[in-house]
Amino acid sequence: MSTRATFLAGTTALVVVAGTGAVRSFACAADAPPPAKMTALGDWLRMLPDGTVEMYTDKVEVGMGVPTGFAQFVADELGVSFDHVRPMLGDTSDTISAGGVGGSFSTLRGNFAIRNAAAEMRSILLAAAAQRLGVPATQMIVTNGVIHVTGNPAQTLRYTDVLSALAPDPRFPLTGTGFSVDLTVPARPKDWMEYRIAGSSLPRKDAAGKAFGRYPYVVNVKPAGMLHGRFVYPPSIGVTLASVDPASVHGIGDARVVQIAGFAGVVATREWDAIRAARALKTTWTAPTVTLPAQAQLADYMWSQPVVKQSTVKNGDVDATLGSAPLEATYSWPFQSHANMGPGCTVVDVRADGVTVWSGT
């Protein structure tokens, strides 16, 4: 898979698509990759000729509403309608890596860069409008993508009217890593007190598509010539694949066995054939070298493990406050594991010019 750097170096970067929609406003020379830690505004936001604002983020939607929240910020900062902001999520060749999602931090800590980008885009577009109208940008307010001049209701201009006047895609320093990634721009985001769309309760942008079966999941990705695969799981932890009997899947469509060292799986043109073949495949495994505690004794087992103490908040003097008053309680927390949402599925497309991977989070 191409890295972001090679992707940028080999193509053009764009901030605002003007005119026909196919014209890219800024070309980044192939032999001069952008300086490290600099990024184009268009890596975050792009305005299309119809006024749609594409919002690029490495965040994905798995129930937290992050893209919806970000879109609310962008709508407020730019002065466009919430419906005109289109989240473009999670494509690693098209978005800045900013820690992905985790720990419910995305909206809390990830909003700075997108708000800065929106503030800067607004500033650039208003500067172009100021030149066109001969009125200072400070005298302009924007509602639903329409620029109004205060005190002169007759004087209006749309953002889309000034797209073509935009200078080449500006680049700004990118600071921080992970959730702390930020974009340093001259413009300042609005005071949160000015927000009207952010802070209001709006339908999540992904909800309707999910309700009506239009939202694309990884299982909907079907490159030409794709084969379906199924793992054959070991019967327990601590075992190694000893033998595979390919003859055991003969006659199940065009299913065939894939064996790589200790891994066994099957592939077939039809998914159902892959499922049936994985069930039918005869394998033998070595005796387990490790065993797991019995489910019924899991809680006792966990209590018997070494305790790692972790203090997240230390406020006041607990011992002094509680004094000698007896205070005792036992809490048991079910054993939990992280697992991806949706069907466990990954699609891999291997081509001569690169590999594309679609996967769950």
Place this chain on the structure above:
Amino acid sequence: MQCGYCLNGWIMTAADLLAREKKPSRAQIKEALGSIVCRCGAHVAILRAVERAAKEMTA
């Protein structure tokens, strides 16, 4: 709702139930939706949604 992959399954199944049974009991709703698997834990909210839908559709 988190990933939402199961969502249209809940809706279709609930619509089928409500087409047959205008005022289903909670037990009937659980029975009808029992085969749908969701790992995000939205079940209780979904049961409430079906009850609300039944109420609003017969109002």
